[in-house]
Amino acid sequence: MLRKLLELQQLDTKISALKQREQEIPRQKESFSIQRKRLETELKESEDRVKKLRLEQRDCEGEIEQKNAHILKFEGQLLVVKKNEEYKALLHEIDLQKKQISLKEERILSIMDDIEHAQMKLQEDKKRIADEIRKLEEECARIDGELAEAVKDRKQQEGTRAPLAAQVEAGLLARYERVRRARTPAVVPLVETNKQAEACGGCYMTIRPQVVNEIMAAKEYHSCSHCSRILYYPGNIEEVTNFEEY
Numbered sequence: 201m202l203r204k205l206l207e208l209q210q211l212d213t214k215i216s217a218l219k220q221r222e223q224e225i226p227r228q229k230e231s232f233s234i235q236r237k238r239l240e241t242e243l244k245e246s247e248d249r250v251k252k253l254r255l256e257q258r259d260c261e262g263e264i265e266q267k268n269a270h271i272l273k274f275e276g277q278l279l280v281v282k283k284n285e286e287y288k289a290l291l292h293e294i295d296l297q298k299k300q301i302s303l304k305e306e307r308i309l310s311i312m313d314d315i316e317h318a319q320m321k322l323q324e325d326k327k328r329i330a331d332e333i334r335k336l337e338e339e340c341a342r343i344d345g346e347l348a349e350a351v352k353d354r355k356q357q358e359g360t361r362a363p364l365a366a367q368v369e370a371g372l373l374a375r376y377e378r379v380r381r382a383r384t385p386a387v388v389p390l391v392e393t394n395k396q397a398e399a400c401g402g403c404y405m406t407i408r409p410q411v412v413n414e415i416m417a418a419k420e421y422h423s424c425s426h427c428s429r430i431l432y433y434p435g436n437i438e439e440v441t442n443f444e445e446y
């Protein structure tokens with residue numbers, strides 16, 4: 201009976217480890233969404249740089265157009281002014297506008313150069329970032345697969361629980377369920393203390409010799425009077441050899 205209970209405890213430990221894993225697996229995806237946002241921001245910055253340069257180029261072209269219009273207007277006035285100073289002032293204005301135009305034209309050349317570089321960088325960024333995002337998506341899909349596998353595994357284990365629990369005596373099972381809600385493992389072996397006395401393998405408090413004898417005789421089930429865990433003598437349970445792992 202107790203051997204079946206230990207098997208049940210092993211199964212329950214396995215099931216809760218699988219549940220734990222189900223909680224942890226999706227957490228790996230959290231860092232991916234941060235990475236993805238970072239990549240998207242990077243791409244947007246690269247695109248914005250090209251846009252900003254194009255806007256500046258358009259502004260410069262607009263200003264040149266405006267200045268050319270001023271020059272035309274001044275040239276028209278040249279034909280009608282009477283006074284020499286006015287004529288000179290107009291020539292001076294025209295000259296000034298022309299100088300400003302040539303500065304803007306130089307600026308446009310430099311912007312066009314920048315645009316070319318920014319576009320090249322944008323193309324590279326697009327390719328690299330698409331690659332990285334694809335890898336992240338593959339990784340996410342892999343994690344989803346891992347999770348689905350873990351859920352399937354857990355459900356399969358859970359399916360074997362009821363038939364196993366049915367093999368445990370009802371009173372003992374109820375006691376086990378009660379204890380395990382508060383502490384796990386709920387079933388623990390007697391362990392020898394350095395005072396050569398037997399103690400509870402859960403809380404390590406000494407167990408009375410009479411109780412130890414009864415546990416060893418396997419006549420009755422005993423719980424630790426300190427922590428309520430169900431106690432057993434390891435020598436009575438040879439079959440469940442890997443119990444120690446849990």
Ligand SMILES: [Zn+2]
Nearest residue numbers: 400403424427
């Ligand atoms: Zn105890």
